[in-house]
Amino acid sequence: MASVTGTAPALSTGASAPPERRRSNWVPYALLLPGLLWLFVFFVVPMITLFSQSLQEGSIDEGYTFTGNVGIYAEALQSYFPQLLRSIGYAASATVLALLLGYPLAYFMALKAGRWKNVLLVLVIAPFFTSFLIRTLAWQTILSDVGPVTSFARSIGLTNLLQAVGLTSNDNLMASKFAVICGLTYNFLPFMILPLYASLERLDPRLVEAAGDLYASPAQGFRFVTWPLSLPGVVAGTLLTFIPAAGDFINSKLLGNTQTVMIGQVIDAQFLRVLNYPLAAALSFVLLVLILALVMAYVRKAGTEELV
Amino acid sequence: MAEQLSGDLRLVGLTKSFEQFTAVQPTDLTISQGSFFALLGPSGCGKTTTLRMIAGLEDPSGGQILIGDKDITSTKAYQRNVNTVFQSYALFPHMTVLDNVAFGLKRRGDKDAKRKAEEALELVQLAEVGRKKPVQLSGGMQQRVALARAIVNRPDVLLLDEPLGALDLKLRRQMQIELKRIQSEVGITFVHVTHDQEEAMTMADTIAVMNGGRIEQLGDPATLYESPRSTFVANFLGQSNLLRATVTGEPGSDGTVVVRSHDTDLEVSRAHLPDGIREIFLGMRPEKLRLGTGGGPNQLKGTVSDVSFTGVATQYLVRMPWGRELTVVQQNDGSARAVVGENVTISWAAEHGFALDAHQDADAGVDTED
Ligand SMILES: Nc1ncnc2c1ncn2[C@@H]1O[C@H](COP(=O)(O)OP(=O)(O)OP(=O)(O)O)[C@@H](O)[C@H]1O
Numbered sequence: 165m166a167s168v169t170g171t172a173p174a175l176s177t178g179a180s181a182p183p184e185r186r187r188s189n190w191v192p193y194a195l196l197l198p199g200l201l202w203l204f205v206f207f208v209v210p211m212i213t214l215f216s217q218s219l220q221e222g223s224i225d226e227g228y229t230f231t232g233n234v235g236i237y238a239e240a241l242q243s244y245f246p247q248l249l250r251s252i253g254y255a256a257s258a259t260v261l262a263l264l265l266g267y268p269l270a271y272f273m274a275l276k277a278g279r280w281k282n283v284l285l286v287l288v289i290a291p292f293f294t295s296f297l298i299r300t301l302a303w304q305t306i307l308s309d310v311g312p313v314t315s316f317a318r319s320i321g322l323t324n325l326l327q328a329v330g331l332t333s334n335d336n337l338m339a340s341k342f343a344v345i346c347g348l349t350y351n352f353l354p355f356m357i358l359p360l361y362a363s364l365e366r367l368d369p370r371l372v373e374a375a376g377d378l379y380a381s382p383a384q385g386f387r388f389v390t391w392p393l394s395l396p397g398v399v400a401g402t403l404l405t406f407i408p409a410a411g412d413f414i415n416s417k418l419l420g421n422t423q424t425v426m427i428g429q430v431i432d433a434q435f436l437r438v439l440n441y442p443l444a445a446a447l448s449f450v451l452l453v454l455i456l457a458l459v460m461a462y463v464r465k466a467g468t469e470e471l472v
Numbered sequence: 473m474a475e476q477l478s479g480d481l482r483l484v485g486l487t488k489s490f491e492q493f494t495a496v497q498p499t500d501l502t503i504s505q506g507s508f509f510a511l512l513g514p515s516g517c518g519k520t521t522t523l524r525m526i527a528g529l530e531d532p533s534g535g536q537i538l539i540g541d542k543d544i545t546s547t548k549a550y551q552r553n554v555n556t557v558f559q560s561y562a563l564f565p566h567m568t569v570l571d572n573v574a575f576g577l578k579r580r581g582d583k584d585a586k587r588k589a590e591e592a593l594e595l596v597q598l599a600e601v602g603r604k605k606p607v608q609l610s611g612g613m614q615q616r617v618a619l620a621r622a623i624v625n626r627p628d629v630l631l632l633d634e635p636l637g638a639l640d641l642k643l644r645r646q647m648q649i650e651l652k653r654i655q656s657e658v659g660i661t662f663v664h665v666t667h668d669q670e671e672a673m674t675m676a677d678t679i680a681v682m683n684g685g686r687i688e689q690l691g692d693p694a695t696l697y698e699s700p701r702s703t704f705v706a707n708f709l710g711q712s713n714l715l716r717a718t719v720t721g722e723p724g725s726d727g728t729v730v731v732r733s734h735d736t737d738l739e740v741s742r743a744h745l746p747d748g749i750r751e752i753f754l755g756m757r758p759e760k761l762r763l764g765t766g767g768g769p770n771q772l773k774g775t776v777s778d779v780s781f782t783g784v785a786t787q788y789l790v791r792m793p794w795g796r797e798l799t800v801v802q803q804n805d806g807s808a809r810a811v812v813g814e815n816v817t818i819s820w821a822a823e824h825g826f827a828l829d830a831h832q833d834a835d836a837g838v839d840t841e842d
């Protein structure tokens with residue numbers, strides 16, 4: 165509003181300036197307003213509440229009082245460092261797997277599928293029609309100890325291999341690191357595929373042709389043209405996969421065992437079962453800061469690699 | 473490698489069909505080493521398809537492509553010593569201009585890629601923009617980068633697909649001269665695709681006029697212009713007046729043949745009359761016609777219906793008694809200009825006419841240029 169009144173004198177001196185031009189000065193900000201308001205009410209305020217919660221002491225029965233107890237962070241880190249580390253590790257593994265699975269699929273959809281493009285796109289999104297929980301529960305059935313997948317894995321020696329590399333602890337697939345990472349990969353795969361698809365779809369196939377014309381073999385064409393031009397999709401996809409995967413608590417709960425507990429599961433338990441709100445809040449905050457730091461380092465690294 | 477003579481580019485029965493549709497009819501063509509060759513034709517006649525087959529970006533449905541004695545028909549694009557300047561430039565947006573230009577050299581493991589790329593940029597007078605990204609350049613500059621990127625590899629054959637299409641007229645003329653200069657400097661075989669007949673004529677040593685997937689006529693610009701062999705070429709390459717006529721006499725001692733058109737006897741050089749046809753179109757270029765009787769023995773009377781002054785010349789439309797209008801272009805050399813409604817005589821010499829078989833569409837190729 166201030167800008168409108170502020171420019172009022174200009175109106176009297178320069179009558180030639182059309183009023184539309186001044187209006188366009190505040191219109192973009194006005195359009196931002198609802199979103200900013202939303203973020204403030206549902207993100208900033210809860211963040212502050214969470215942070216203050218983490219520095220309170222007391223119990224659910226007696227109520228909490230703010231004491232500025234920063235020691236809670238040391239306690240949180242000390243007690244749950246393995247879970248924190250594990251979450252990052254699992255999320256990173258799932259992200260890499262999703263990239264390896266998603267990239268060829270997105271590539272095919274964007275550049276080779278022709279009229280099947282839309283059908284494939286719908287299929288990628290289709291899992292969202294059932295709830296996250298149901299989909300994860302379905303994996304319990306798929307990987308069940310007596311199911312065909314497990315017996316097939318046993319017959320080809322996959323279970324032995326997984327056991328040897330420590331992804332499972334017996335000759336089953338369920339209730340293992342392996343199952344948790346599979347679940348995470350599966351659940352967040354669409355978040356990887358869609359941005360990849362969007363950036364590959366935008367890729368001008370004539371550029372790849374030009375690379376071929378300039379003596380680049382198909383592999384070199386991919387390495388020097390397709391891959392760098394799809395990097396924005398890779399960055400977006402990995403972030404959209406990694407961030408929710410790192411905080412996930414459903415997969416480790418339903419598909420894991422006591423040795424695969426992720427930080428999200430701990431926070432869930434502290435909030436809803438142990439009712440240790442300050443500790444839960446502190447853990448949430450630690451996770452948030454950790455993810456933020458990793459993402460920033462990653463984006464900075466990716467930013468130097470010629471993002472377009 | 474560049475200095476080594478690679479030999480002529482030869483197309484032998486080269487053809488391409490997309491499902492039912494034949495985009496390029498079986499074509500035989502030899503383009504000699506080091507020449508500037510233009511492929512001229514209207515939109516959709518198969519120019520790009522021909523070029524893409526030579527580049528290896530499109531698999532031919534039949535025929536062969538040879539450079540010298542080497543059959544490259546089944547060689548992959550990246551293994552051919554052929555480079556393309558694409559219609560859309562196709563510069564890599566994520567690389568600097570210099571990296572774009574050095575791309576081909578680097579793929580072939582040239583240790584001197586950077587220096588050669590800089591030299592190539594100098595050749596196209598863009599030495600100072602090497603560190604910029606393609607989007608930061610104007611259309612004309614991008615076009616020159618695309619040219620440098622292709623030429624730096626010193627290919628056996630350089631293919632140019634309407635590289636000047638996006639430029640305004642002035643820049644286009646400038647680039648035409650530039651291209652011609654570069655070609656004579658580096659001595660690479662240029663195959664230049666265009667649908668601009670003027671561009672083809674100013675630049676090329678040899679022009680192939682394509683129509684409907686076929687090469688209609690092949691020759692140097694002057695021959696194509698003076699002696700077109702089809703109405704399409706006559707109309708597409710410049711303008712032509714076509715009169716329906718019948719051959720009535722035998723060749724005379726002076727090397728001319730008498731033909732009759734609209735109850736008037738006209739003469740045409742024996743050399744410009746194809747063998748064995750009697751029904752012809754007699755063609756004359758507008759600038760070969762004279763207002764008045766000074767142009768030669770062939771004379772027709774008509775009425776001026778339109779006069780347009782174009783600076784160096786004046787263009788008249790003269791209506792013939794049978795209704796058709798002939799176009800006459802006169803140099804503005806100081807002689808008096810005719811006015812609309814004036815009755816005039818048009819005259820021309822026997823050697824300035826050319827005869828075409830009348831069994832074709834008189835209007836083929838009219839108005840297909842831009
Ligand atoms: N991939 C394709 N599939 C089917 N038809 C095609 C394909 N590519 C080209 N054609 C057809 O082949 C014909 C020749 O196309 P081409 O691109 O060679 O024309 P052109 O002479 O380069 O035209 P322009 O001057 O407009 O660039 C056109 O009729 C076009 O529709």
Ligand SMILES: [Mg+2]
Nearest residue numbers: 519520521559
């Ligand atoms: Mg074309």
